[in-house]
Structure formats: structure tokens, C-alpha cells
Amino acid sequence: MDLSDPKDLASLLEAFLLASGKPQSLERLAELFEEAERPSSAQLKKALDVLEKSCKGRAFELKEVASGYRLQVRERFAPWVGRLWEERPQRYSRALLETLALIAYRQPITRGEIEDIRGVAVNSQIVKTLLEREWIRVVGHRDVPGRPAMFATTRQFLDHFNLKNLDELPPLAVLREMEPELRPVVDEEDAAVPADLQARADLAAEEPQDEPREQTSFRSLLAELDGMEQGLKTDFDDLLEPAVPDADDESAP
Missing domain, CATH: 1.10.10.10 (Winged helix-like DNA-binding domain superfamily/Winged helix DNA-binding domain)
Incomplete structure (x- = not known):
């Protein structure tokens, strides 16, 4: 894998985010690489842009929130995806x-x-x-x-x-x-x-x-x-x- 190639790096970041199940900051993503192969912040952001574009037209999206970046199901699918869990969600007044x-x-x-x-x-x-x-x-x-x-x-x-x-x-x-x-x-x-x-x-x-x-x-x-x-x-x-x-x-x- 060529980590200098934004497409290859985007695929690896996709794997990281899918496996983590929670937002990951740029700093945390960088820590997942060995020092000799570690991409710069600019390279990580460019790869994230590639990943975001690759999600267009798919059921999930790349979203930046306060804690970092995550892959998540698009909101419009939530009423159906929620049926995967049998436990009834808590009701809010x-x-x-x-x-x-x-x-x-x-x-x-x-x-x-x-x-x-x-x-x-x-x-x-x-x-x-x-x-x-x-x-x-x-x-x-x-x-x-x-x-x-x-x-x-x-x-x-x-x-x-x-x-x-x-x-x-x-x-x-x-x-x-x-x-x-x-x-x-x-x-x-x-x-x-x-x-x-x-x-x-x-x-x-x-x-x-x-x-x-x-x-x-x-x-x-x-x-x-x-x-x-x-x-x-x-x-x-x-x-x-x-x-x-x-x-x-x-x-x-």
C-alpha cells in the first residue's frame, strides 16, 4: 500500500473509522501509523476529502463532529436501521x-x-x-x-x-x-x-x-x-x- 497516494490512504482511513465505531481526531489517526510512515496533517485531510467524495450516493457518509471524524449511516435511513435492535429506545418527554x-x-x-x-x-x-x-x-x-x-x-x-x-x-x-x-x-x-x-x-x-x-x-x-x-x-x-x-x-x- 502506497500511503503517499491519497486513494490508498483514504481506504486505510476508512478501515480505521469503520473499526473504531466512534469519532477519531486527526491526531489520533496520525498516532496509528509508525513514525517512519506517518502522513502529515495535510495528507490526512486530503485523504479524508477523497473518502468523503467516495461516500456520495452511498448509505453512509463521512461526518466531522466535535471529537473528530466518523463514518455513519445517513439520517434518512434511521427509521429503518433502528429496527435492527429489538430493545425499545428510551422515550424522551x-x-x-x-x-x-x-x-x-x-x-x-x-x-x-x-x-x-x-x-x-x-x-x-x-x-x-x-x-x-x-x-x-x-x-x-x-x-x-x-x-x-x-x-x-x-x-x-x-x-x-x-x-x-x-x-x-x-x-x-x-x-x-x-x-x-x-x-x-x-x-x-x-x-x-x-x-x-x-x-x-x-x-x-x-x-x-x-x-x-x-x-x-x-x-x-x-x-x-x-x-x-x-x-x-x-x-x-x-x-x-x-x-x-x-x-x-x-x-x-
Whole structure:
């Protein structure tokens, strides 16, 4: 194999990415070569361009996300590919998706600020689920009484939703305004997202690691929210300065 030939190098990189089942950075790909044969970053990028072009018209694609490059099934095939796994994917409530979207667009943000925007309490299980998924993390504490935790999204969040960085988040214009009336938390927790969205959103998490991973776009998640009975708030200019919370209130579920 001539590693100086972009086509040969592209084939080898394809083998690496297929076997890894997760994103690989340029640095990590370079480490897989012996020092004497190691391609330069420019050679690796050129070979990746060749690989990307070779995927056109096929069921999988080369995608660059926050953690690096990966080969994944194209999103349009997700509803069918998801049938390969018998276990039913976890259902996400509207409340969880709204909370995730608010963290993504308003980070860093506290639980109290999320509640101010949504008009209802944030169930502790929602935050726990997002933390366990490693889609959000605590990045600090607001300097107010009670020192509430501030949440932001993670690299895993970007990887899962096919994003290279936060600048690639779709504009908030894709969402409608949230209805002002309050809604019981219990009802929101019971409200499930349609099955086709769940197939897309959970396909990567349910796939074996040695298979090419297909990911959900954040735009499709927001579009699904927009198609539900009520939409997300799109104008956050009226968000007040966080009130001084009571320490007990902030820690309450």
C-alpha cells in the first residue's frame, strides 16, 4: 500500500473509522501509523476529502463532529436501521427536550433560569438524565445565595447531534413561541416524543460500538418540538436577571 497516494490512504482511513465505531481526531489517526510512515496533517485531510467524495450516493457518509471524524449511516435511513435492535429506545418527554434546547442556546444557565423561561418546575429526573447521557455538565455556580449550578452542553452532545461546534446549532427561528399557560410537570413527563424521532435520536446510543453510527441532527429534534402541540420560546430578551433564590428552593427536586 502506497500511503503517499491519497486513494490508498483514504481506504486505510476508512478501515480505521469503520473499526473504531466512534469519532477519531486527526491526531489520533496520525498516532496509528509508525513514525517512519506517518502522513502529515495535510495528507490526512486530503485523504479524508477523497473518502468523503467516495461516500456520495452511498448509505453512509463521512461526518466531522466535535471529537473528530466518523463514518455513519445517513439520517434518512434511521427509521429503518433502528429496527435492527429489538430493545425499545428510551422515550424522551417534551419537558426534557425543551430543557436540553434551552441549555444549548442559553448556556451557561441555571435550573432556576430554565424554570423562569418555561414557566414550570424542572423535574430533577430530567437533569439527572441529561447528566447521565453526558449531554450536559456543571460548569460553575452562579454567585448568588444558594450558588445554583450552571449547566452547559458537552462534546458528547455535539457528537451525538452531528455538530462540530455550537455555531452549527440551527437558528431559533425554527421554533415557535412557547404557550404562556402553566403545564403540570407530571403531564409533561408523560408526554412522549413520536417514535420516528426516538429512532433517530437514540440510534447511536443503541448501536454496537463496532458499527458505523448514525446521528440525529439537532435541527430535526427542534423541528419535532415545533410540530408538537406547543412550541419553544424563541425570544429570550425578556429573561429577567435571576432572582435571589433560596438555597433550599434551588436544591429541591
